[in-house]
Amino acid sequence: MKKVIDMRGVVKNYQMGEMEVHALRGIDLEINAGEFVAIMGASGSGKSTLMNIIGCLDELSEGEYYLDGEDIRDLDADDFAAIRNRKIGFVFQSFNLLARTSALENVELPLLYNRQIKMHEARAKAAASLELVGLGDRIDHEPSQLSGGQQQRVALARALVNDPALILADEPTGNLDSKTSVEVMKLFQDLNDKGITIVLVTHEHDIAEYARRKVVLKDGHKIEDVILSKRRQAETDLSSWQGEDE
Amino acid sequence: MRLLVLLKVAMKSIFKNKMRSFLTSLGIIIGVCSVIVMVGVGQGSQQKIEDSISSLGTNLILVFPNYMRQQGVSSGRSGRESLKPEDPAYLEANGKYILAASGSIRTGGQIIGGVGNWNTSIEGVSASYLIIKSWSMESGSFFTQRDDDTKKKVCVIGKTIAEELYPDMEPVGQRLRIRNKPFTIIGVLAEKGENSMGNDQDDIILAPTKTVLTRLRGRDFLNQIYVSATSEDDLAAAQAEVTELLRLKHKLDYGEADDFIVRTQTEITDMASATSKTLTLLLAAIAGVSLVVGGIGIMNIMLVSVTERTREIGIRLAIGARGKDVLRQFLYEAITLSLTGGILGILLAAGISSILNHFTEINALINPQIVIVAVLFSAAVGIFFGYYPARKAAQLNPIDALRYE
Ligand SMILES: Nc1ncnc2c1ncn2[C@@H]1O[C@H](COP(=O)(O)OP(=O)(O)OP(=O)(O)O)[C@@H](O)[C@H]1O
Ligand SMILES: [Mg+2]
Numbered sequence: 001m002k003k004v005i006d007m008r009g010v011v012k013n014y015q016m017g018e019m020e021v022h023a024l025r026g027i028d029l030e031i032n033a034g035e036f037v038a039i040m041g042a043s044g045s046g047k048s049t050l051m052n053i054i055g056c057l058d059e060l061s062e063g064e065y066y067l068d069g070e071d072i073r074d075l076d077a078d079d080f081a082a083i084r085n086r087k088i089g090f091v092f093q094s095f096n097l098l099a100r101t102s103a104l105e106n107v108e109l110p111l112l113y114n115r116q117i118k119m120h121e122a123r124a125k126a127a128a129s130l131e132l133v134g135l136g137d138r139i140d141h142e143p144s145q146l147s148g149g150q151q152q153r154v155a156l157a158r159a160l161v162n163d164p165a166l167i168l169a170d171e172p173t174g175n176l177d178s179k180t181s182v183e184v185m186k187l188f189q190d191l192n193d194k195g196i197t198i199v200l201v202t203h204e205h206d207i208a209e210y211a212r213r214k215v216v217l218k219d220g221h222k223i224e225d226v227i228l229s230k231r232r233q234a235e236t237d238l239s240s241w242q243g244e245d246e
Numbered sequence: 247m248r249l250l251v252l253l254k255v256a257m258k259s260i261f262k263n264k265m266r267s268f269l270t271s272l273g274i275i276i277g278v279c280s281v282i283v284m285v286g287v288g289q290g291s292q293q294k295i296e297d298s299i300s301s302l303g304t305n306l307i308l309v310f311p312n313y314m315r316q317q318g319v320s321s322g323r324s325g326r327e328s329l330k331p332e333d334p335a336y337l338e339a340n341g342k343y344i345l346a347a348s349g350s351i352r353t354g355g356q357i358i359g360g361v362g363n364w365n366t367s368i369e370g371v372s373a374s375y376l377i378i379k380s381w382s383m384e385s386g387s388f389f390t391q392r393d394d395d396t397k398k399k400v401c402v403i404g405k406t407i408a409e410e411l412y413p414d415m416e417p418v419g420q421r422l423r424i425r426n427k428p429f430t431i432i433g434v435l436a437e438k439g440e441n442s443m444g445n446d447q448d449d450i451i452l453a454p455t456k457t458v459l460t461r462l463r464g465r466d467f468l469n470q471i472y473v474s475a476t477s478e479d480d481l482a483a484a485q486a487e488v489t490e491l492l493r494l495k496h497k498l499d500y501g502e503a504d505d506f507i508v509r510t511q512t513e514i515t516d517m518a519s520a521t522s523k524t525l526t527l528l529l530a531a532i533a534g535v536s537l538v539v540g541g542i543g544i545m546n547i548m549l550v551s552v553t554e555r556t557r558e559i560g561i562r563l564a565i566g567a568r569g570k571d572v573l574r575q576f577l578y579e580a581i582t583l584s585l586t587g588g589i590l591g592i593l594l595a596a597g598i599s600s601i602l603n604h605f606t607e608i609n610a611l612i613n614p615q616i617v618i619v620a621v622l623f624s625a626a627v628g629i630f631f632g633y634y635p636a637r638k639a640a641q642l643n644p645i646d647a648l649r650y651e
Contacts, residue, residue: 057564057644078568085566096561096648100262110565112251119251158565 003066004166004197005031005054010063012049012220023049025220026063031199033165036192036231038208039201041217047201048170050217054199055088055168056080068165085113089159091169095151097143097158103130104139107158114162129157133187149180156187160196167191169200173207179241185210186234210234256579259551260586270547271587273540274627278591278620280533283598285616288526290609295518305345305478306378306511307485309333309471309492312504328496328505329468331455334372335391336495337473343484345476348372349455349468357451359422359431360411368401368424368451370458371472378474384408386418386433394454399461402433404448424451427461481510540587541627548580548635559639560647573640580632581625588624592617 012024023046031037039047052058053065056072057080065072068087075083084090089110097106104126111122130139133153143151152172159167169188173181181204189210192198202208209232216224260267311328334347341347351370356363373391376382389400401422408417417431438447459466475484488508496505552559559572599610 052645055564078570081563081566081568081571084564090564092648096557096564098558098561109562112248113562113566113568113571115248119248162566 001032001034002069003030004033004035004068005029005199006064006066007054008064010050010053010065011061012046012053012058013061022220024053024060027217027220027222029215029222029225031197033197034192034195036188036198036210036212037200037215038211038213039199039215039217040203040205040208043203045217046220047217051168051170051199051201054166055090056083081113085110086162087165089156089162089164089167091152091155091159091167091172093171093174095143095148095155095175097151097154099144100142102140102142103135103146103154103157106143106154107161110158110162125161126157129161130154132160133157147180148176149183152176152180152184153187156184156191160191165197167196167198169198171201171203173202173204179238181207182234182237182241186238189231189234206232252574252578253582255575256582259579260582266547267583270543271583271590273543274537274584274587274624275540275591275594277533277537277540278588278624279594279598280536281530281620281623282592282595282612282616283602283610284529284533285526286595286599286610286612287602287608288522288529289613290611292519292522292526293611294609295522296515305475305481307473307475307481307488308509308511308514309473309488310507310509311467311470312507327465327467329471330495331459331466331468333468333492333495334374334455334471334473337471337488337491338374340491341473341484341487343476343480343487345474346374346377347471347473348375348378350470350472351455351458351463351468353458353462355425355462357407357411357422357424358426359420360415360417361413362411364407364410366404366407366449366451368453368458368462370453370455370462372455375452375472378472381438382436384434384436385416386431388433388452389454394456397456397460398454399427399429399457400432401429401451401453402435403431403452404435404450405437406446406448407451408434424453425462429453481512485510537623537627541584541631544580544584544628545631545635547583548576548632549638551579552576552635552639555639556642556647556650559642560644560650563642563644564648569640572642573636576636576639577629577632580636581628584624584628584632585621588621591624592620 007027007029010024010027010029011022014021014023027050039050041047049058053060054067056067067083072080072083098109104123107129108122108126111117111125117125127136127139130136133156135150135153135157138146138150141150143154146154156172167188172188173184176184185207188198188200192212198211200211208214209228211228212231213227214224215222309329311326313326329349331349334349337344337347348371352367353370354365354367356365373389373394376388383402384405386402388402389398393400401424403417403422411417411422412420417434420431422429422431435448435450435452440446455468473484473488475481485508489504492506493504498505562572596612599612602608602610
């Protein structure tokens with residue numbers, strides 16, 4: 001199996017004035033292509049820090065990290081930007097869409113920083129990506145005209161548009177109600193079924209159950225790493241919900 | 247990101263805040279406009295001065311009374327009374343390089359004659375005045391030295407007066423009252439038109455110096471003396487000669503200061519255009535300051551904008567924008583703002599200049615060089631004042647920027 005993420009002894013320290021904060025104290029983590037991993041842990045355990053390092057938004061203090069076979073210690077800031085642009089798709093808790101900008105233009109944004117893609121191509125890819133998350137009829141809507149679930153789907157479409165090797169989602173359902181959360185999780189599951197690698201941070205156990213593997217952090221250490229043999233199906237949960245509504 | 251996309255992004259964010267963008271550009275609009283108009287007005291007046299002087303001919307020498315005579319050596323008269331009515335004839339008679347000399351005593355007032363009355367200026371000059379000014383008669387004749395000596399009440403009138411007061415008759419031989427004193431018109435001057443200052447040179451009455459001095463002014467000194475050198479090459483010699491002869495005539499002792507000032511036409515031109523050059527520079531400098539102030543306005547708004555849009559910058563960085571992409575985005579926005587301001591400023595300046603040229607005496611030139619300089623300068627202002635905020639944006643850490651509330 002091809003390793004998308006290969007981390008060994010990753011340490012992350014933050015300097016806060018005199019004090020050094022040890023956010024990650026030696027993490028070993030391997031994630032293969034096509035996996036769906038949920039990262040859990042108490043607040044402050046280092047989940048977001050780990051995600052930022054995986055996503056090349058932040059540099060690690062110690063350890064080794066190979067992303068898609070590439071040693072990221074050899075890279076500079078512009079290379080980091082290129083990796084974020086081509087290999088990784090981010091989904092955030094707070095959606096992070098550009099305000100007063102249409103869904104289509106939001107989704108198109110990563111392609112504009114990719115010189116290999118022509119402008120009309122970018123348009124078409126963005127529209128296709130929105131179609132994929134079920135928002136084909138909302139391409140001209142601005143974030144303020146969309147519900148939370150729809151906004152998160154636009155964010156997901158944006159994360160997908162560059163055909164990334166990896167989707168990183170930091171508490172994507174944190175701002176959504178439970179039903180919308182399951183809808184978004186269904187989308188993640190569908191994408192995973194198509195072979196896209198997903199790493200997702202969540203606080204909620206029932207959300208983690210939609211993944212295939214669970215990693216638990218505590219005080220910057222990995223304390224649990226298990227395969228979830230019986231994956232919960234978002235589709236089934238949704239249809240039972242449909243039943244209750246009626 | 248590609249240039250076109252960057253420009254689109256810049257335009258979009260400018261249009262999202264129309265009012266703010268306009269007010270920001272206003273500084274540049276006013277700055278560029280004032281630079282162009284100020285320099286235009288300065289250069290316009292400079293050209294006017296140069297035109298008016300070259301139209302007078304280069305052989306001309308002017309003599310003025312010296313107001314700033316040294317104390318205690320004055321012969322009882324004040325400095326402004328130093329040029330005497332006999333001086334021009336003396337210069338003409340004794341100067342080797344002097345072709346002609348004429349006094350000038352100016353007054354003004356109401357004249358009555360022909361079909362009504364008119365307000366005009368009256369200049370008392372010598373019989374050789376026409377030679378000096380290379381002017382000619384349309385009809386009748388100019389007065390003679392004899393007329394001057396006998397203080398005869400004769401005059402010649404300019405074309406404008408002839409047309410205003412004698413529309414249907416021949417003015418020569420008619421009687422005319424100047425400030426209630428009767429004069430006989432003996433000639434009409436050829437039409438000269440407006441001078442480059444826009445004054446009508448034909449709205450004038452010329453009369454013998456002594457006639458004007460005694461009948462109209464009641465004094466015995468001249469405002470100035472016109473001297474014409476025999477040729478352009480003899481100008482310096484003529485100038486020296488005028489000084490020498492006048493010192494002799496005025497009985498100035500060795501070491502005593504001149505009670506007059508001798509200037510060639512060229513010297514006067516140079517002085518005037520130097521003054522107006524300095525004025526142009528000064529105006530341009532003041533306008534330039536307003537352009538800099540406009541630039542500071544852009545920097546201010548760009549800084550606010552970077553802070554306001556920290557989150558947006560974080561998003562762009564997270565999805566793969568490089569630092570230089572963000573830098574360019576904000577820099578282009580600043581340049582677009584200042585360049586648009588610059589272009590609007592040029593249009594406004596063109597409007598103001600044509601209004602000035604049409605409706606006022608002010609002559610404003612639009613100098614293409616200044617327009618190009620203004621455009622380049624406003625772009626430079628955008629780069630200079632936009633760079634710092636843009637760099638601030640580019641150096642943001644993506645995680646901090648995303649967390650920013
Ligand atoms: N930029 C920073 N500077 C200093 N300390 C930081 C910084 N970012 C995170 N930390 C510290 O690192 C530790 C891990 O933070 P992290 O955000 O990864 O936690 P988390 O597991 O995502 O928590 P939550 O579930 O609340 O989001 C915390 O103690 C936090 O205070
Ligand atoms: Mg977190």
